Amino acid sequence: MDTLIFAALLGTLYVIVRRKSRSTVLIAWWVSVAATSALLAHHITSGLGLGLNY
């Protein structure tokens, strides 16, 4: 999955350099963000709730 995300980043840079429409740039970029966030969620194996008592 990491390889695919870097490929998506490269693809996003390509559409920026080629001056494709803003929508195309944003779609490519948000897809990359979503995939990176999903990967982050996968690797966070514990909960963020600290179980504190007051």
Next chain:
Amino acid sequence: MSVPRIGLRGLLGQAQWWLAVVFVVGWTGVVCGGLLIQFGEWEYPCPLCMIQRMFMLLAALGGAFIVRQGMTGSITRRDYLMGWGMALVACLGGSFAAWRQTMLHILPHAEGYGGTALGLHLYVWAWILFNAAIAAIALLMIFANVTADRTIPAGHGHRTVGMIALGFCGLVIAINMVAVFFQEGFHWFLPDDPTRYEFFYDTGIIG
């Protein structure tokens, strides 16, 4: 051919475009530093390290959008806002990932993951840099009235500088893509504590 003079006010007006160049080169340079440690000291980046690299490059792409638009000679407010918005979202994501990794190793006597630079682990530096970048964008936005000109001179090497910055970014993304492919091999995810380049074992080249 006479070269038009640019006054102090003109230079200040280009500040956001130049910060975008610094953003692209800076974040790409930080990822380059990670590659240097990966191959120079032969360390294996962990999954969270790779995710921080991704967020750094996503932030760089926000800057890259502004740089590319400015290379045409004109840039709109919408372009500035879209690019910096992309950079801010990526910096927030990266800051969270770096904070999370820092918190994993915060207990007294914890050794942390990987080597250090200037006494701090790379993920701690990443956390600092992501937040510093957010502050830098905020500062320029506060002064957007004088730092966001809608014309960027086509001369003065702007186009060359922009092309070099974008090329550098593309090269480093490509190197990361190849490196992580060899590290991950034919698996969906990196192991929590990588110890080898899986591709060479998956294909039987080693072992």
